[in-house]
Amino acid sequence: MALYSEKVMDHFQNPRNVGVIENADGIGEVGNARCGDIMKIYLKIDADVITDVKFETFGCGSAIASSSMATEMIKGKPLAEALQLTNKAVAEALDGLPPHKMHCSVLAEEAIKKAVQNYYDNNGIAYDPAEFPNCHDCEHCGM
Amino acid sequence: MNIYVDNAATTRMSDAAVAAMMPYMQSVYGNPSSLHTAGQEAAEALVTAREEMAALLGCEPREIIFTSGGSEADNQAIVSAARIGQRKGKKHIISSAFEHHAVLHTLKKLEKEGFEVTLLEVGSVGTVTAAQVAEAIREDTCLVTIMYANNEIGSVMPIAEIGAVCREKGVLFHTDAVQAAGHLAIDVKAQNIDMLSLSAHKFHGPKGVGALYVRKGILLTNLIEGGAQERGKRAGTENVPAIVGMAAAFKEACGLREQNAAYLTALRDKLIAGLSAIPHSVLNGDPENRLPGNVHFCFEGIEGESLLLLLDAKGICASSGSACTSGSLEPSHVLLAIGRPHEIAHGSLRLSLCPENTEEQVDYMLKAIPEVVAYLRGMSPVWRDMVEGRKEFIIK
Ligand SMILES: Cc1ncc(COP(=O)(O)O)c(C=O)c1O
Numbered sequence: 001m002a003l004y005s006e007k008v009m010d011h012f013q014n015p016r017n018v019g020v021i022e023n024a025d026g027i028g029e030v031g032n033a034r035c036g037d038i039m040k041i042y043l044k045i046d047a048d049v050i051t052d053v054k055f056e057t058f059g060c061g062s063a064i065a066s067s068s069m070a071t072e073m074i075k076g077k078p079l080a081e082a083l084q085l086t087n088k089a090v091a092e093a094l095d096g097l098p099p100h101k102m103h104c105s106v107l108a109e110e111a112i113k114k115a116v117q118n119y120y121d122n123n124g125i126a127y128d129p130a131e132f133p134n135c136h137d138c139e140h141c142g143m
Numbered sequence: 144m145n146i147y148v149d150n151a152a153t154t155r156m157s158d159a160a161v162a163a164m165m166p167y168m169q170s171v172y173g174n175p176s177s178l179h180t181a182g183q184e185a186a187e188a189l190v191t192a193r194e195e196m197a198a199l200l201g202c203e204p205r206e207i208i209f210t211s212g213g214s215e216a217d218n219q220a221i222v223s224a225a226r227i228g229q230r231k232g233k234k235h236i237i238s239s240a241f242e243h244h245a246v247l248h249t250l251k252k253l254e255k256e257g258f259e260v261t262l263l264e265v266g267s268v269g270t271v272t273a274a275q276v277a278e279a280i281r282e283d284t285c286l287v288t289i290m291y292a293n294n295e296i297g298s299v300m301p302i303a304e305i306g307a308v309c310r311e312k313g314v315l316f317h318t319d320a321v322q323a324a325g326h327l328a329i330d331v332k333a334q335n336i337d338m339l340s341l342s343a344h345k346f347h348g349p350k351g352v353g354a355l356y357v358r359k360g361i362l363l364t365n366l367i368e369g370g371a372q373e374r375g376k377r378a379g380t381e382n383v384p385a386i387v388g389m390a391a392a393f394k395e396a397c398g399l400r401e402q403n404a405a406y407l408t409a410l411r412d413k414l415i416a417g418l419s420a421i422p423h424s425v426l427n428g429d430p431e432n433r434l435p436g437n438v439h440f441c442f443e444g445i446e447g448e449s450l451l452l453l454l455d456a457k458g459i460c461a462s463s464g465s466a467c468t469s470g471s472l473e474p475s476h477v478l479l480a481i482g483r484p485h486e487i488a489h490g491s492l493r494l495s496l497c498p499e500n501t502e503e504q505v506d507y508m509l510k511a512i513p514e515v516v517a518y519l520r521g522m523s524p525v526w527r528d529m530v531e532g533r534k535e536f537i538i539k
Contacts, residue, residue, distance in 0.1 A: 012449070013456060018522045033486040033525050036446055036474070040524040056524040060448035064522070 004061060005095035011065035016072050019054040026122065028114025030107050030133070037063045037104065041071070041111040045119055048079045055111070062094075062101040069093050070108035079116055083131075085109055109133075144458040146504045150345075150436060151294050151322060151495035152462055156388070157347035163391035164349065167384035175381050176370065185383050192390035199397045200339070200356055201330040208355045208363065208373045209386050213321035213342030214245040215366065216355035219377070220317045220338040221249045221288055223357075223364040225258060227315070228285020234258045235284045239271045240480040242290050246319055247476075250288075263289075268429050269296050269481040273304035277312070286315045291323035291339075295477040295493060296428030297437025299327060306335030315361065321345055321353075325396030326404070326434060331356055341393075343385065347497070348392030352385035403498045407435035410496055410505050414438045417509035421516055423529075423538045427481060427491070436496035441483060443538045444526030445490045445519040453515045454492075459508060462493045486525075487537050 004012070021042035031037040037059035044052035053075050055067040070090050074082040087105035091097045097105060110133040117132045119125075147155070167188060173181030175189050190204070197204040210216045221236070228234060238250055240262045250260045263275050271289050280287070287309050292299045302318055309316035317338035320329060325346030331339055338361065342353040357363055369378025396403075415426055415438055423443040442450070447463030454461050473479075474488035494508070520526040528534040 009452075012452065015522065020527070029524065033489070035485075036489045038524050056522055056527060058444065058523040058525040059446050061452045063446075064449055 003098065004065070007069075007093070007095040008062055008065040008097065011068040011094065012061040015055075015064055015068040017054050017068065017075065018056070020056065021052060021054050024054075024115075026115040026117075026119030028111045028116070028118055030111045030114055031059070033058060036060070037107055039063065039067050039107045039111040041067070041115040043112075043115045043119060045079065050074050050077055050079065050082055059104065059107075060101070062097050063104040063107065065094055066090055066097070066104040066108040067111070070105075070112060074112060079119075082112060083116060085112060144504065144507050146458055146500070146508065147460045148494040148496055148500060148504075148508070149460050149462045150497040151297075151434075151493065153344045153350060154347045154497055155499065156349060157392055157395055159395045160343075160348050160388040160392040164384040164388035167387050171383075175383060176372065185381075188383055188387050189381055192386045195390040195394055196354055199329075199393055201332050202356055203359065205374070206356055206359055208357060208377050209381060210340075210353045210355055210377060211351055211382075212344070212353040213243075213319065213340050216340030216342070216353050217243065217245040217317075217319050217321075218249050219363060219366050220340060220355055220357070221246065221253070221286065222366065223362065224286035224288075224315045224317060224338070225253050226364045227362060228283075231285070233283045233285035235261070235281050237261045237263065237276060237279045237284060237287045237289075239263045239265055239289055241265050241269060241293055241295075241477040242288070243294055243319055243321070246288055246290070265298075265480050267482050269293060269298040269427065269477070270429050270432065271300050271305070273301055273308045276305050277308045280308070280312050280314055284312075284314050286317060288317040288319070291318045291320040291329075292327060292434050293428065293477060294322045295475060296439045296481065297322075297434040297495075298429040299323070299432040299434060301432075302336065303334040309337075310335040322434060325393055325400065326436070328400070331358070337361060343389035343392055346392050346396040348389040349385045352382055352389050354389070399498070404435040406498060407496050407500075410500060410502065411436060411438055413502070413505050414494060414496075414508065417505075418512060421513050423536050424516075425487075425538045427478065427483070434495075438494040438496070440492050441478070441487045441538065442490045442492065442516050442520075443487060443536060444523045444529060445516060447489055447491050449519055450490070450492055450515060453519070454511065457511045457515070459511060462495070463491045484537060 024042040025045040026043040029040040040056045042054045053071045057064045057067045087109040090105040090108050120127045171184045173185040175186035193204040193207050291302050315337045319340050321342045324341035337358045339356040344350040363376040367378045427439040478488035529536050
C-alpha cells in the first residue's frame with residue numbers, strides 16, 4: 001500500500017523492541033482503546049541512561065511503527081536526551097506519516113515522557129510537571 | 144497467494160461485461176441523442192440495456208433511470224420522495240441507523256430543511272422488521288427507505304414484508320439494493336418496492352454507473368439539470384459503454400444467482416466456523432439472513448487497520464470498518480448501531496467473497512488470519528491487561 005512510506009512498513013512489519021520488561025524502572029501508557037490507539041513503553045534505566053526499552057501497542061500500522069522507531073531512537077541514550085525526542089523527529093525518521101496519522105507519533109513522544117515521569121516518581125526525583133504530557137490536554141479523541 | 148475478498152467494496156469486471164462494452168467505445172460511439180445512424184445505434188443499445196434491466200427487476204423499461212451509481216440513485220430517490228411529501232405537507236421519513244452514507248447524508252440534508260427523520264434501531268443482530276416500520280409510520284410519513292442488505296455486516300432485511308406494510312399504509316418505499324442486486328432475488332412488483340437503487344460495480348459490472356427503478360407515476364426531482372436524457376429526469380450524455388456493461392453483468396449475475404449463492408454460502412460458512420474458533424471473536428450481522436458472500440468479525444484486543452495491512456502483506460485484500468483506514472476516529476456507524484462498543488468496533492474485519500474465490504483460498508485465510516490476530520494480540524497492551532485479569536473481556 002502506498003498509504004505509508006517503506007520505513008513505516010518496515011517498522012510496522014518488523015517492529016523493534018516489542019515486548020515487556022519485567023521490573024521496569026519506568027512505565028508509561030498513553031491513549032485509550034476507545035480512540036483506537038494505546039501505547040505502553042517500558043524503560044530500564046541505569047545511571048540516568050536508558051539501557052533497555054520495550055513497547056506494546058494497540059493501534060494502527062503507523063502507531064506500531066512510531067512506537068518501534070521511537071524506542072530505537074532512545075535506546076542507550078541519557079534520559080535528558082530521550083526527553084528531547086519530539087514527535088516530529090519520530091515522524092521524520094519514518095520518512096513522514098500521513099497528516100491524519102501524525103497523532104501516532106505524538107503518542108510515542110508522550111509515552112516515553114510518561115515512562116520517564118513514572119521513573120522519577122518511583123525514585124522520588126523532583127521534576128517540573130509542566131514539562132510532561134497530560135492526556136486531558138489533548139483533544140484527539142474528544143474525551 | 145493473491146486473494147481478493149473485498150467484493151462488497153467493488154468487484155472485478157466479468158468477461159461478459161467487458162466484451163459487451165468494447166464495441167461501444169470505438170465502433171458504436173455516437174451520442175444517443177444524435178439523429179444520424181451512429182447516434183441511433185447507440186440509442187438502440189440503451190433501449191436494449193433498459194429492457195434487459197427492467198426484465199430482470201420485474202418492471203417496465205420506462206421505470207428505469209440510469210445514474211452514475213448507487214449514491215446518485217439513493218440521493219435522487221430520497222430527494223424526490225421528500226419533494227412529493229413536502230407538497231402534501233408530509234415531512235417525516237423513516238430509515239434505519241445503519242444505512243449507507245449515501246442515504247444517511249441525504250437525510251441529514253433534508254433534516255436541515257425541516258424534515259423529521261426517524262432512524263429505526265437495528266438491534267444486536269442488525270436487522271429491521273416490518274413491525275418496526277409499521278409502528279413508526281405516521282400520518283405525515285412520506286417515505287420509508289430501508290436497505291435490502293447491509294454493506295458492512297451483510298444482514299438481509301425482510302424487504303417484501305416492509306414493502307407490504309408501506310403499500311398498505313400508502314407510504315412510498317425505497318430500498319438501497321446496491322449490495323443485493325445480482326446477489327439476492329429482486330421482483331419490484333411482488334416485493335412492493337416503489338424505488339430501488341443499484342450499482343453495477345457490485346456485481347462485476349463497470350464503476351460509475353447504476354440505475355434507479357421508479358414506479359410509474361412517481362414524479363422524480365432532477366439532481367442534474369440540462370438535456371432531456373432519461374426522460375428529462377437525469378441530464379447528461381449517457382455513459383453508453385458502462386450502461387451496456389451493467390446490463391450484461393446484471394444478466395449474468397441474475398442468471399447464475401442461485402448457483403453462485405449456494406457456492407458462496409458454503410465458503411462463507413466455512414470461514415465463519417473457522418474464524419469463530421478464534422478466542423474472543425464475534426460474528427457481526429444476522430447469521431441466518433445474510434448475504435451469501437459476507438463474513439464480518441470483531442476480534443478483541445486488536446485494531447483493524449494493522450490487521451488489514453498484515454493480511455495485505457500475506458496477499459489477502461480485505462476490509463474493515465476501522466476508523467483508522469478512513470482517517471476519522473469514529474469507528475463504523477454500523478458496528479456502533481448494533482451495539483458494539485468503540486473498543487471492539489476498532490478491531491473489525493470484513494471478508495466479502497465472489498464466485499472467483501476458492502476453497503483453497505478459504506483454507507489459506509483460515510490459517511493466516513488466526514496467526515495475524517495472535518501476533519497483534521501478542522504486542523497489544525489491551526490484550527495483556529485482559530489476559531492477566533486487570534481488565535474484563537468484552538467479547539466472552
Ligand atoms: C449499500 C450501498 N449503498 C450505496 C453505495 C454507493 O454506490 P456507488 O459506489 O455506486 O455510488 C454502496 C457502495 O459503496 C453501498 O454498499
